[in-house]
Amino acid sequence: MSKTILYARVSTSDQDVSHQLTQAEAAGFEIDEVIADEGVSGVATKLSERPQGKRLFDRLRRGDVLVVRWVDRLGRNYQDVTDTIRTFMRQGVIVRTVINGLTFDGATTDPMQEAVRDALIAFMAATAQAQAEATKEAQRAGIEANRGDPAKYRGKKPSYDRGTLQTVLTMSREGAGTSAVAKAAGISRQTVLRINSDPSAADAVLVRWGL
Known part of the structure; x- marks a missing residue:
């Protein structure tokens, strides 16, 4: 079966x-x-x-x-x-x-x-390989730019990972509501709204944490 x-x-x-x-x-x-x-x-x-x-x-x-x-x-x-x-x-x-x-x-x-x-x-x-390479390069650049200031580099650890970020952006582009996206991604509505308001910033947080 x-x-x-x-x-x-x-x-x-x-x-x-x-x-x-x-x-x-x-x-x-x-x-x-x-x-x-x-x-x-x-x-x-x-x-x-x-x-x-x-x-x-x-x-x-x-x-x-x-x-x-x-x-x-x-x-x-x-x-x-x-x-x-x-x-x-x-x-x-x-x-x-x-x-x-x-x-x-x-x-x-x-x-x-x-x-x-x-x-x-x-x-x-x-695309998967290109994204991985871009993330690694951005992480190296971020570490170098903030060398000597770990607090500035790290910031608050995000409640989402890269897979969750992709899910939020994809579902939102396809017209899913905030609550549905939050349930599917396993995060809060506030986090969904924050990601959608500035996807680049959300990605930058993951880069800083090496996620």
Whole structure:
């Protein structure tokens, strides 16, 4: 019997993967099992080399559905992400994203549909890596600019992480109300309003904390 598995990942040990399950359920997914890696970088470590990533490869079978918040949960390395998704599709696994509700599977045999699907996978994987590289560079710049003044550099720790920020911005762009966004992201309405009022500032806070 096929099952629906959510794979969640957070990059630092003080973050919580539970909001990714909340987001998936709010989007209408019925999750049978959650497999999560906590405190694992999506840049430095391939999915197949992560403790629970290995388990994910073992658990998935033909006909199963793999749900991820976005492709950056699988990784932030272009080659690894594209290879991973194509491997799953060849095995008959359907990959679905919570954000934007995208579906990737290997069922189609139409070459044009395959080309569009593969181009979208490549674009999303490239975007994930580019975002990771931009964040790392911005973090280095912020540390250098505020060297010698840790309090100025750090500030108050945010109540959201980068995945939550992306969820808020995406859902808000799609017209979701503040309360619905807050529930899906697992944060307060005030935080949602603050993020939407100045997305750049919200991103800068994450950069300062290395999130």
